[in-house]
Amino acid sequence: MDASLVPSAGEPGACRCDRREFVRHCTATCLCASTFHSIAQPLDGDLRQARREFDALAVAAHALDFDRRIAFINVEINQRIEYAADPESAPGADVWSTPCETLARGTGDCEDFAITKFFLLLASGSPRHGFRLLYARHRRLDLLAAPVPHLVVLAGWPLVDPLVMDCITPLLLALSRRDDLQPVFSFDQSAVWQRVDAAPISPGRSGIRPWRTTLARTRQQLH
Secondary structure (H helix, E strand, O other), rough: OOOOHOOOOOOOOOOOOOHHHHHHHHOOOOOOOOOOOOOOOOOOOOHHHHHHHHHHHHHHHHHHOHHHHHHHHHHHHHHHOEEEEOOOOOOOOOOOHHHHHHHHHHEHHHOOOOOOHHHHHOOOOOOOOEEEEEEEEEEEOOOOOOOOOEEEEOOOOOOOOOOOEEEOOOOOHHHHHHEEEEEEEEEEOOOEEEOOOOOOOOOOOOOHHHHHHHHHHHHHHHO
């Protein structure tokens, strides 16, 4: 485990995510391609259309109970977004896509899928503590290959053995059944947890820099 990616309990209110280490770790043979984007942003008209699409999905999801809502959002985003790795020539720029940017493009890699699902759960009125983003290491079928970084959504109420909303499988399986995932840390819009622990190590603040910038852009685009 790369210590620079793991939130440090010794630094209250902060997640020790060194920028260059994070970029290096996430771009090396990553299943979800580069975790960071340096691609053209959608036009304003495309973003407005994407906002309407997002709102319609949130309204439809809100009409469902929480378990059905999780399944609905997972299927809809996996079907609407085409998996696309970032260009190998793209330099590591610490910007993650917002839901509107991802829906406008219609393509994305693992963190784009996960962030879009996360905000749809939020917008559809899901329990505040019923979902998180999980940064994990994914062990592929080739057991000789090194595990690669992967981002998914954890969802469930209570959040004890949550379901995994993933872009690489349509199945909603409990985290305890995902032997291919090694949790590193989880986070939401306000805190960071070691793996999926109950008590956050940075309550009231998410110290992950690219996540903070994505939160700011998302608030601008959805309000």
